[in-house]
Amino acid sequence: MTQAAPGITISRILHAGYVMACEGTRIAFDTIFENPFSRNCHAFPDLRFDQDAIRRQRFDAVFISHFHDDHCSLESLDLLDRATPIHIYCIFDELFDMVRRLGFTQVHPLRLNVPVTVGPFQVIPREAMDADVDSMFQVKAAGLNVLNVVDSWIDDGTLAQLVREGPWDMVLWPFQTMREIEVLAPSRSTPAPPTLPEEWIPQLQALAPRYVVPSSCQFLQEPWSWYNRAFFPITYAQFAREVGAALPAAQVVRLDPSVSVQLDAASLRPAPPLDWVIPVGPQDVDYVYEGNAAPPPTAAIARHFAPLSPDQFARVLDYCRTTLPAKYGEIDAASDYFDQPRIWRLSLLDHAGQATHFRYRLEPGGPARLDDSDAPLGWATEIPATKLYGALEEGESLTTMYLRINDTVFDAATERDLEDADVVDDPLIRSLFSDTFGAYQAAQLRRLLARSFPE
Numbered sequence: 001m002t003q004a005a006p007g008i009t010i011s012r013i014l015h016a017g018y019v020m021a022c023e024g025t026r027i028a029f030d031t032i033f034e035n036p037f038s039r040n041c042h043a044f045p046d047l048r049f050d051q052d053a054i055r056r057q058r059f060d061a062v063f064i065s066h067f068h069d070d071h072c073s074l075e076s077l078d079l080l081d082r083a084t085p086i087h088i089y090c091i092f093d094e095l096f097d098m099v100r101r102l103g104f105t106q107v108h109p110l111r112l113n114v115p116v117t118v119g120p121f122q123v124i125p126r127e128a129m130d131a132d133v134d135s136m137f138q139v140k141a142a143g144l145n146v147l148n149v150v151d152s153w154i155d156d157g158t159l160a161q162l163v164r165e166g167p168w169d170m171v172l173w174p175f176q177t178m179r180e181i182e183v184l185a186p187s188r189s190t191p192a193p194p195t196l197p198e199e200w201i202p203q204l205q206a207l208a209p210r211y212v213v214p215s216s217c218q219f220l221q222e223p224w225s226w227y228n229r230a231f232f233p234i235t236y237a238q239f240a241r242e243v244g245a246a247l248p249a250a251q252v253v254r255l256d257p258s259v260s261v262q263l264d265a266a267s268l269r270p271a272p273p274l275d276w277v278i279p280v281g282p283q284d285v286d287y288v289y290e291g292n293a294a295p296p297p298t299a300a301i302a303r304h305f306a307p308l309s310p311d312q313f314a315r316v317l318d319y320c321r322t323t324l325p326a327k328y329g330e331i332d333a334a335s336d337y338f339d340q341p342r343i344w345r346l347s348l349l350d351h352a353g354q355a356t357h358f359r360y361r362l363e364p365g366g367p368a369r370l371d372d373s374d375a376p377l378g379w380a381t382e383i384p385a386t387k388l389y390g391a392l393e394e395g396e397s398l399t400t401m402y403l404r405i406n407d408t409v410f411d412a413a414t415e416r417d418l419e420d421a422d423v424v425d426d427p428l429i430r431s432l433f434s435d436t437f438g439a440y441q442a443a444q445l446r447r448l449l450a451r452s453f454p455e
Helices: 051-055 095-099 156-164 199-207 236-246 300-304 312-329 383-395 412-418 425-432 437-450
Strands: 008-012 018-022 025-029 047-049 061-062 087-089 107-109 116-118 121-127 135-141 144-148 170-174 211-215 261-262 268-271 277-279 342-349 357-364 367-371 381-382
Touching: 025 121, 051 170, 061 116, 061 121, 087 095, 095 107, 095 211, 095 437, 116 312, 135 211, 156 199, 199 236, 211 236, 236 268, 268 342, 300 342, 300 357, 312 342, 312 357, 312 367, 312 425, 342 383, 342 425, 381 383, 381 425
Parallel strands: 025 061, 061 087, 087 107, 144 170, 170 211, 342 381
Antiparallel strands: 008 018, 008 261, 018 025, 047 277, 116 121, 121 135, 135 144, 261 268, 342 357, 357 367
């Protein structure tokens, strides 16, 4: 009797995190062992991690698709053995330096289309649409072919390459489309259409996998957050329905955190779950989308956050009065809305919902200047003061800051001009993030090193 060929055991950690095992070799992808992660991403379905058990895990390699903090967290890497080979796709040397400073001795850059061999596995980074940021992974072992799209988008050139790399046994597909830009300006955004993006179904049909896993985006924000009704327009049920109808020969398989399956050439079978990822409460949950979901005022949101100390609030005020005006003159806008002078109002909301307003005159190519004239307003930004402090000192990212942009009515000429403006041209966004890399990880590293080497 001929023995069946070995397969690959595929286990879900969280979000885009997976463990794959074959012939005694274990590799992991986008290892996030935190709940919440990225500051306010709460696992959905809910779970907890056994961190002591994670410290006992040994992986033959870890692969990180890109530098975003929901894929590359030093707090999570800190739980791993420092001899673990870490392979990262990133064009910035600073990230590799940070991981080495954490103590890892084998930190390697990934190159597109250059395979990395680990035991029976061959892991090949593939080009995503935004190649300066992220990557995808083709994983080959035991005669099987798995595509981990992470949370990337695929252009026509890469799709043609991936079709040539087929046939595909399994595709881990990013089933959710997050509305991280739309929630910044909800009064100026239209609700998402109740369907998958139009390019997804043809791409999946071209790949023609045996199994499709709805991947990434296993989280919600804080329980009180209006984002939970406005951020995630696609449900698991909708994804399964649309993909199942378009790919009748494929099977849509939901893998919740801890769940494992054994993939081989003939079948997909349940396998023992990861015992260090512990489900909490109901797991058969789904998203609910309510368009723009009547966002509460920023003042109400700000009341959910702890107050800043006097020194912390002074730090924020100094940034608004001194650093930000100078910084604004050093960066360029992506659209031409700011090619003429504009009056910008920045509003800081404290823990009691009280506002501190700053008015700036923005000149093309020059610094921002505090302005007390009665000139008409041309842009408005609101932010909880605690969140601005978090961005300045703790590497907080845009998606957790509850920024609100242009949530007012301007004069008719300004409203016409705003139709062609880009929300991310917001002066605060540009001043905070235009030339900053890895602030979240850098803040993590400072905390971890201070914990390990206290003064």
